[in-house]
Amino acid sequence: MARDISERNRAEEAPKEAELSARLLQAQDEERRRIARELHDEVGQLLAAIGMNVAQVVREKDKLSPAAARSAEDMRHSIERASAEIRTVSYLLHPPLLDEVGLPTALRWYADGFAERSKLKVTVELTDDFPRLTQDYELSLFRIAQECLTNIHRHSGSFTAFVRLSCVDEKVELEIRDEGKGINQEIQSKINSGASVGVGFRGMQERVRLIGGKLTVHPNPNGNGTSVLVTLPLNEEALAPSESTALNPDAAGEEDRSRAQGLSL
Amino acid sequence: MVEEPRILIVDDQPNVRKALRWYFQELKLECSEEENGLDALQKAQQAKPDLVILDFSMPVMNGVDAAKVFQQAMPEVPILMLTAHFGIADKAAKDVGVLGVFSKDNIAPLVKQTRTILKIREL
Numbered sequence: 001m002a003r004d005i006s007e008r009n010r011a012e013e014a015p016k017e018a019e020l021s022a023r024l025l026q027a028q029d030e031e032r033r034r035i036a037r038e039l040h041d042e043v044g045q046l047l048a049a050i051g052m053n054v055a056q057v058v059r060e061k062d063k064l065s066p067a068a069a070r071s072a073e074d075m076r077h078s079i080e081r082a083s084a085e086i087r088t089v090s091y092l093l094h095p096p097l098l099d100e101v102g103l104p105t106a107l108r109w110y111a112d113g114f115a116e117r118s119k120l121k122v123t124v125e126l127t128d129d130f131p132r133l134t135q136d137y138e139l140s141l142f143r144i145a146q147e148c149l150t151n152i153h154r155h156s157g158s159f160t161a162f163v164r165l166s167c168v169d170e171k172v173e174l175e176i177r178d179e180g181k182g183i184n185q186e187i188q189s190k191i192n193s194g195a196s197v198g199v200g201f202r203g204m205q206e207r208v209r210l211i212g213g214k215l216t217v218h219p220n221p222n223g224n225g226t227s228v229l230v231t232l233p234l235n236e237e238a239l240a241p242s243e244s245t246a247l248n249p250d251a252a253g254e255e256d257r258s259r260a261q262g263l264s265l
Numbered sequence: 266m267v268e269e270p271r272i273l274i275v276d277d278q279p280n281v282r283k284a285l286r287w288y289f290q291e292l293k294l295e296c297s298e299e300e301n302g303l304d305a306l307q308k309a310q311q312a313k314p315d316l317v318i319l320d321f322s323m324p325v326m327n328g329v330d331a332a333k334v335f336q337q338a339m340p341e342v343p344i345l346m347l348t349a350h351f352g353i354a355d356k357a358a359k360d361v362g363v364l365g366v367f368s369k370d371n372i373a374p375l376v377k378q379t380r381t382i383l384k385i386r387e388l
Contacts, residue, residue: 016288019288021371024281024284024285024369024372028278031278031280202371203368206371
């Protein structure tokens, strides 16, 4: 059946595998963004229109039989619930604020919503004047924070979560800490050495690797629990064109222009 | 003449198919692609793949249903599954004879398994 096609060394293959990973992650991000937009723009708008019609029926419920009036009320509540669900799912699939206002605001917004849904106390600490990063970098960091918070909620047993995003000395740091039961030393070592340890961490490591950063896991320095730390260099590649070309406005790139177009829509 | 191993890629997302096709063609494998399980089954009758890579979640016929039908129609063809819903897909897929389920977030194990199945040696 198959032919041995070897004659290719591993060093030659590794960049191709990394490129495949990058393409697949990008494809998934694009798909999530598309579904989020469709849910919000199509289904969300349709539900809003149905909601308005039902509200009209409810306003005139005196003209209905008691059973029909009850049904109209039930329908109004169901539509409100469905609209809220659509909004949440759509935002989780792709945070709309991220493209428009950037990572710090999107993270704060997400943490607020997460705290409300999970009942965890979430503290967010952000550096002032955090620069705009390119779309890939911002989305990767956002997804990592999202995954870590989900892990804390599902697995850590912690009642609190702490998110820190900072930019100091040409270095971006994203740290997510909890005060839960912690991750045992052996698994921490495996994660820190890049070994496979469950899909969530593998996905995060892959994202970090693709943007040239590093992800490490430590015990929470302030007590019980775990700290996940992502560090990456703040170089030209990481900065959005508007940031990296602040001194040279003529060099503003395509991404910047499309971002501006997106805002004007 | 020895023929190149043939892979049939089935995924409803064009960018995922494109990425996998690009990679496997770099490995000198012959690739064909379909966007759902039903079309893939028809294609497989002619293309006679050495390996099928199915997405878990697809329109018309999802990956698990497609794997079931593939197993009946061509039990000799190994099937791997790729998914964004890791954990949900795993058991359902293995129950219908899929050899491995892999996350789209971490592609290295899929590549390794493909190499093993098709006996592509790493030097």
